[in-house]
Structure formats: C-alpha cells, structure tokens
Amino acid sequence: MKDHTISFSEYEDHLKSLVDEGKYTEALEYCYAHLSKVSHPVGDVCSTYSYRIFGVCRYMHTKGIWEKDGYHFSPWVEIGNRHFEGGNYKGAISAYEKATLENREDAFAWYAMGCAYRALGNPYESVEAWDEAVSIVRGKRGEE
Numbered sequence: 001m002k003d004h005t006i007s008f009s010e011y012e013d014h015l016k017s018l019v020d021e022g023k024y025t026e027a028l029e030y031c032y033a034h035l036s037k038v039s040h041p042v043g044d045v046c047s048t049y050s051y052r053i054f055g056v057c058r059y060m061h062t063k064g065i066w067e068k069d070g071y072h073f074s075p076w077v078e079i080g081n082r083h084f085e086g087g088n089y090k091g092a093i094s095a096y097e098k099a100t101l102e103n104r105e106d107a108f109a110w111y112a113m114g115c116a117y118r119a120l121g122n123p124y125e126s127v128e129a130w131d132e133a134v135s136i137v138r139g140k141r142g143e144e
Contacts, residue, residue, distance in 0.1 A: 005037050006034060006037055011034055011037075014030065015027055015030055015031060015053065016053070018030060019053050019056065019057065022060075024056070024057040024060040024061045024064075025057075025061050027053070027057045028054070028057045028058065028061060031054055031057070053119070054118055055114070055115040055116065055117070055118025055119035055120075055126060056115065056119050058115050058118070059084060059112055059115035059116070059119075062108075062111060062112075062115075063081065063108075063112070066108055071108065073108065074099050074102065074103065074106060074109070076095050076096070076098045076099035076102060076109070077095070077096065077099045077106065077108060077109050077112065079095040080092045080093075080094075080095030080096040080099065080109070080112060080113075080116075081112065083095055084112065084115070084116055084119075089116040089117075089119045089120045090116075090120070092112070092113075092116040093113055093116045093117065093120075096109045096110070096112055096113035096116065097113065100113070105136050105140075106136075107133045107136040107137050107140075108133070110129050110130070110132040110133035110136065111129070111130060111133035113129040114126040114127070114128075114129030114130035114133065117129060
C-alpha cells in the first residue's frame with residue numbers, strides 16, 4: 001500500500017509557489033486537502049509560513065468575492081486593506097478596529113482583522129474576529 005504522506009518542506013514549497021503566483025483560492029484548497037497528509041512537521045505549525053499565509057489567502061479570496069459583489073468598503077477598511085496588502089498587518093488591525101468602532105456590524109472589517117491576526121501568527125485572536133464576522137452575517141440572515 002502506497003504511503004500518502006508528503007514531507008513538510010514539499011507541502012510548504014508548493015503552497016508558497018501558489019501564493020507567489022497569486023493563486024490564493026488554489027492555495028486554500030491545497031492547504032485544506034493536504035495539511036493532514038504532512039509527515040512530521042517541524043516545530044509549532046502555528047508559527048510556520050504555511051499556517052500564517054493561510055490568513056493572507058483567505059483575505060485575498062474573500063475580498064475578491066466582496067468586491068465582485070459590488071461591496072463598498074468603509075474608509076477605515078480601505079486603509080486597513082492598504083496596510084494588509086502592503087504586509088503591515090499590525091497597521092491593518094488598527095484600522096479594522098477603528099472600522100468596527102464606527103460600525104460594529106461591519107462583517108468584512110471583523111473578517112479581515114481575523115486574517116491579519118492569522119498572518120501575524122495569532123490564531124486565537126483570528127478565530128475571535130472570524131467568529132464575530134460569522135455572528136454578524138448569521139444575524140443579518142436571521143440564522144442562529
């Protein structure tokens with residue numbers, strides 16, 4: 001029976017190549033499909049490039065969907081987006097926080113903040129922000 005595991009460096013190299021080519025959706029799909037097949041990852045997975053780039057991929061993918069749907073971002077979110085896309089994730093978080101202070105119901109600001117936290121390697125803060133975004137979206141749809 002063939003072993004279906006891949007080496008950590010093989011996984012990370014392929015993920016990085018997808019991200020470098022701007023193929024964020026494909027990178028997310030690859031991450032979801034292959035992370036469980038990685039053999040013997042070295043160190044804390046939360047601190048690896050592949051884990052942190054997950055936030056960047058989710059941000060780029062989701063932002064593209066919102067833009068395609070004609071969503072207009074608030075001024076603070078626009079500032080946060082510029083910081084995020086320039087790699088200044090702390091600056092992005094600060095701007096997204098200001099956006100949520102102006103409009104607590106800005107689901108994209110919460111979502112993007114979660115992505116910025118993830119890109120910094122802060123999984124707990126990212127999950128909290130993503131949970132807030134999901135709660136807002138579900139509330140608007142009348143879901144529990």
